[in-house]
Amino acid sequence: MHVIYLAAIVAEAMSRALMGMRRGMDRFGLALVGAVTALGGGTVRDVLLGHYPLGWISHPNYIFITICAATVAAALAKPLHGLRSLFVTVDALGLVAFAIIGCNVAAEMDVSAPIVVLAGAITGVCGGMLRDLLCNEMPLVLRQDLYASVALAAGTLYLALQHVGVEQNTASAVALIGGFGLRLAAVRYRWRLKSFAAADSGGVH
Amino acid sequence: MHVIYLAAIVAEAMSRALMGMRRGMDRFGLALVGAVTALGGGTVRDVLLGHYPLGWISHPNYIFITICAATVAAALAKPLHGLRSLFVTVDALGLVAFAIIGCNVAAEMDVSAPIVVLAGAITGVCGGMLRDLLCNEMPLVLRQDLYASVALAAGTLYLALQHVGVEQNTASAVALIGGFGLRLAAVRYRWRLKSFAAADSGGVH
Amino acid sequence: MHVIYLAAIVAEAMSRALMGMRRGMDRFGLALVGAVTALGGGTVRDVLLGHYPLGWISHPNYIFITICAATVAAALAKPLHGLRSLFVTVDALGLVAFAIIGCNVAAEMDVSAPIVVLAGAITGVCGGMLRDLLCNEMPLVLRQDLYASVALAAGTLYLALQHVGVEQNTASAVALIGGFGLRLAAVRYRWRLKSFAAADSGGVH
Numbered sequence: 328m329h330v331i332y333l334a335a336i337v338a339e340a341m342s343r344a345l346m347g348m349r350r351g352m353d354r355f356g357l358a359l360v361g362a363v364t365a366l367g368g369g370t371v372r373d374v375l376l377g378h379y380p381l382g383w384i385s386h387p388n389y390i391f392i393t394i395c396a397a398t399v400a401a402a403l404a405k406p407l408h409g410l411r412s413l414f415v416t417v418d419a420l421g422l423v424a425f426a427i428i429g430c431n432v433a434a435e436m437d438v439s440a441p442i443v444v445l446a447g448a449i450t451g452v453c454g455g456m457l458r459d460l461l462c463n464e465m466p467l468v469l470r471q472d473l474y475a476s477v478a479l480a481a482g483t484l485y486l487a488l489q490h491v492g493v494e495q496n497t498a499s500a501v502a503l504i505g506g507f508g509l510r511l512a513a514v515r516y517r518w519r520l521k522s523f524a525a526a527d528s529g530g531v532h
Numbered sequence: 533m534h535v536i537y538l539a540a541i542v543a544e545a546m547s548r549a550l551m552g553m554r555r556g557m558d559r560f561g562l563a564l565v566g567a568v569t570a571l572g573g574g575t576v577r578d579v580l581l582g583h584y585p586l587g588w589i590s591h592p593n594y595i596f597i598t599i600c601a602a603t604v605a606a607a608l609a610k611p612l613h614g615l616r617s618l619f620v621t622v623d624a625l626g627l628v629a630f631a632i633i634g635c636n637v638a639a640e641m642d643v644s645a646p647i648v649v650l651a652g653a654i655t656g657v658c659g660g661m662l663r664d665l666l667c668n669e670m671p672l673v674l675r676q677d678l679y680a681s682v683a684l685a686a687g688t689l690y691l692a693l694q695h696v697g698v699e700q701n702t703a704s705a706v707a708l709i710g711g712f713g714l715r716l717a718a719v720r721y722r723w724r725l726k727s728f729a730a731a732d733s734g735g736v737h
Numbered sequence: 738m739h740v741i742y743l744a745a746i747v748a749e750a751m752s753r754a755l756m757g758m759r760r761g762m763d764r765f766g767l768a769l770v771g772a773v774t775a776l777g778g779g780t781v782r783d784v785l786l787g788h789y790p791l792g793w794i795s796h797p798n799y800i801f802i803t804i805c806a807a808t809v810a811a812a813l814a815k816p817l818h819g820l821r822s823l824f825v826t827v828d829a830l831g832l833v834a835f836a837i838i839g840c841n842v843a844a845e846m847d848v849s850a851p852i853v854v855l856a857g858a859i860t861g862v863c864g865g866m867l868r869d870l871l872c873n874e875m876p877l878v879l880r881q882d883l884y885a886s887v888a889l890a891a892g893t894l895y896l897a898l899q900h901v902g903v904e905q906n907t908a909s910a911v912a913l914i915g916g917f918g919l920r921l922a923a924v925r926y927r928w929r930l931k932s933f934a935a936a937d938s939g940g941v942h
Contacts, residue, residue: 379787582789
């Protein structure tokens with residue numbers, strides 16, 4: 328799970344840096360956006376739960392990893408642009424991995440089951456939400472219901488499996504694969520919950 | 533006061549969901565905006581005061597209540613649109629109730645009187661401020677001085693009455709009614725503090 | 738250092754209030770923007786570090802000082818407009834002073850050296866970032882790399898000097914003067930790290 332976490336923050340930092348480049352940010356801004364996206368979800372979760380110290384404060388190397396990933400992504404921007412589908416894939420993996428990691432953190436804090444699932448979804452979603460706030464955009468998650476819903480579904484599946492006695496590592500793996508497949512299917516087939524704005528053009532994340 | 537709190541978060545969630553609909557949000561976004569507006573003010577107050585656990589973490593049913601209220605409001609949008617004045621009224625009640633509840637939370641934490649009043653105003657105002665950030669709008673509270681000022685006035689009145697020996701329930705009721713009347717009068721007569729931008733068109737909240 | 742802190746929050750509150758005036762804010766909004774800019778950096782730092790109670794909660798007079806400064810600046814707007822270069826100067830001093838104060842707060846909390854430097858930069862930069870979020874602008878810091886970089890450099894210099902045995906007051910003074918000079922030089926000569934958006938017009942802060 329720790330390896331998946333590192334892969335997820337690297338992927339998040341890289342894909343977000345590429346987005347930031349289109350908005351005319353400089354190197355510092357790209358690195359900041361990459362680090363905020365990758366570490367922001369866990370930070371919001373920990374502040375809301377009162378779970379101190381924050382992960383990146385006890386492990387500052389996480390910050391360097393995300394900044395390096397964002398910088399490398401920006402430097403390699405041209406060739407990586409052709410790998411867009413790879414990033415969508417790794418981003419989906421990161422979303423689900425963040426959700427399960429967030430569930431584990433909350434589960435250790437003796438809160439109720441709905442809050443555990445919600446903490447997972449916050450971990451998966453809030454990094455991107457902070458990035459959108461910094462970039463002065465309306466958060467994508469408010470328009471893309473099958474981003475947050477996938478995080479909620481993966482967390483619910485994870486908790487339910489553990490509740491019926493499945494061992495933790497198995498439950499993690501099943502929830503990871505299930506959520507990952509759901510997210511990829513949502514992107515590929517452009518699934519959306521019924522929106523109130525039918526005219527709204529549904530951009531793929 | 534607990535009943536007023538529940539009524540206030542329901543009203544906030546509903547009125548904000550209606551605003552979100554105009555911006556092309558889907559069901560998930562509407563529910564999120566409703567819950568954030570209703571619970572965000574208290575969350576900001578508790579994080580700033582270091583008052584853990586947060587209310588909605590120890591009472592997750594608050595989240596379900598606000599999500600249900602937002603969803604119901606979205607489903608009933610057409611008929612409810614005619615009830616706009618009802619929502620302005622309940623929103624004013626919610627603002628003042630949040631302010632007084634916020635004062636009570638801070639008062640238990642042994643902070644100075646100005647901070648108690650400020651904590652009340654933060655509870656009343658920050659939910660809407662978070663919503664405006666999520667919707668990528670300049671927060672209304674920065675342009676509508678008689679929204680935050682009403683929360684400050686109600687909190688000051690509440691503390692002052694308790695200071696001169698008035699019993700807490702009586703002080704709550706007087707501050708609630710006084711702040712509520714002040715807010716309704718401000719909306720009806722379009723009171724504004726002198727703005728530096730005279731040309732700025734003053735939309736009613 | 739305490740005097741410098743007070744001067745810094747007054748200068749920040751004033752210069753930000755002047756910016757807010759151009760956006761048609763009323764008196765309440767100006768005072769809020771002034772106080773948020775001056776106190777927001779330290780607040781974000783303390784929430785992330787779990788360092789409670791927050792400074793302005795144990796010293797509410799800081800809030801009054803910043804609100805008064807913002808109000809005075811707004812009232813004196815015409816004559817002060819000619820003093821723009823004075824504000825750039827005091828703002829640069831405030832940025833560096835905030836960074837060093839932030840380092841000191843974090844250093845008392847037994848965190849690693851990179852986090853101490855980062856806490857200083859957060860203190861210097863996040864107030865302005867919150868202000869930009871409230872005013873619905875893309876944070877300047879994402880486009881102006883030599884704002885945050887100066888805060889990082891001053892904090893690094895400060896820690897490095899203490900590490901090699903320089904006494905704290907001397908280290909503070911050297912880091913303050915060095916960072917201040919670096920920031921003024923960056924403003925005057927319009928230094929920028931190589932931006933990916935060459936066409937982007939680089940406005941001076």
